[in-house]
Every structure is written in C-alpha cells, then in structure tokens.
Amino acid sequence: MDRNTDAIREELQRLRQQTEAQVTALDGDLRNLFEASRASNADDEHDPEGATIAFERAQLSAVLDAARRRLAELDVALHRVDDGSYGVCERCRRPIPAERLAARPSARTCVACADRR
Known part of the structure; x- marks a missing residue:
C-alpha cells in the first residue's frame, strides 16, 4: 500500500x-x-x-x-x-476527480454518472 x-x-x-x-x-x-x-x-x-x-x-x-x-x-x-x-467510478470505470472525493469521500461515482441518475 x-x-x-x-x-x-x-x-x-x-x-x-x-x-x-x-x-x-x-x-x-x-x-x-x-x-x-x-x-x-x-x-x-x-x-x-x-x-x-x-x-x-x-x-x-x-x-x-x-x-x-x-x-x-x-x-x-x-x-x-x-x-x-x-476513486474509480462504479458505472463508467473512470477515475473520480480528487475534488469530488475531497467533498464527498464516500463517492462511488463520478459527477457525470451521478448526474445521470
């Protein structure tokens, strides 16, 4: 690690x-x-x-x-x-931006995929 x-x-x-x-x-x-x-x-x-x-x-x-x-x-x-x-989006498998993880450390999706919900 x-x-x-x-x-x-x-x-x-x-x-x-x-x-x-x-x-x-x-x-x-x-x-x-x-x-x-x-x-x-x-x-x-x-x-x-x-x-x-x-x-x-x-x-x-x-x-x-x-x-x-x-x-x-x-x-x-x-x-x-x-x-x-x-740090990897569960939907699209792209990296979740560091800014999103800083704001929401438990984020499982990137912003684009979260918006699609």
Missing part, C-alpha cells in the same frame, strides 16, 4: 469514528426524548411554545437515519480502499 492509500484510509477511518460518535449521541438523544415523552403527560399537540414532541422525534430520527447511512457509506468506501477500487 502506498502513502496516498494510507492517508485516504486514515481520513476515512477518522470520518467513520466521528460519524459513529454522532450516531451514538443521536441515538442517546432519541432514547432520552422517548423517555421524557413517556414520563410526561403534557399535551404536546396543543403546546403554544413551539414544535410538538412528535415533530422533534421525527426530526431527530431523520438526522439519525442520515448519520447511519453516512456510516454505511464510509464502510463501503473503506472496503473499496482495501480492494483497490476506491
């Missing part, structure tokens, strides 16, 4: 650890919100103070789902580093 591959792996692992910590924190927040809503008999549907507990729960669930997807994408990217296909 060359230095560049090692650097890519290290960055992907750093992003994975960061995302995994985010998933853990969001999961804890969601559990706490469920517990708080179970312990409360507040009528959140008619609360003049703002968003309902149901809305907060849905919003937090969506953010958690996105973080879990990002974690899975990073796992795939790490596998692609291992098998030598990282």
Whole structure:
C-alpha cells in the first residue's frame, strides 16, 4: 500500500469514528426524548411554545437515519480502499476527480454518472 492509500484510509477511518460518535449521541438523544415523552403527560399537540414532541422525534430520527447511512457509506468506501477500487467510478470505470472525493469521500461515482441518475 502506498502513502496516498494510507492517508485516504486514515481520513476515512477518522470520518467513520466521528460519524459513529454522532450516531451514538443521536441515538442517546432519541432514547432520552422517548423517555421524557413517556414520563410526561403534557399535551404536546396543543403546546403554544413551539414544535410538538412528535415533530422533534421525527426530526431527530431523520438526522439519525442520515448519520447511519453516512456510516454505511464510509464502510463501503473503506472496503473499496482495501480492494483497490476506491476513486474509480462504479458505472463508467473512470477515475473520480480528487475534488469530488475531497467533498464527498464516500463517492462511488463520478459527477457525470451521478448526474445521470
């Protein structure tokens, strides 16, 4: 493995650890919100103070789902580093530009192929 591959792996692992910590924190927040809503008999549907507990729960669930997807994408990217296909478009087999990988390290397609979806 060359230095560049090692650097890519290290960055992907750093992003994975960061995302995994985010998933853990969001999961804890969601559990706490469920517990708080179970312990409360507040009528959140008619609360003049703002968003309902149901809305907060849905919003937090969506953010958690996105973080879990990002974690899975990073796992795939790490596998692609291992098998030598990282940085190569899955559709057209051309190199994925470095700028795209810098912006989205888990990218599996080049910009042209991503636009065709």
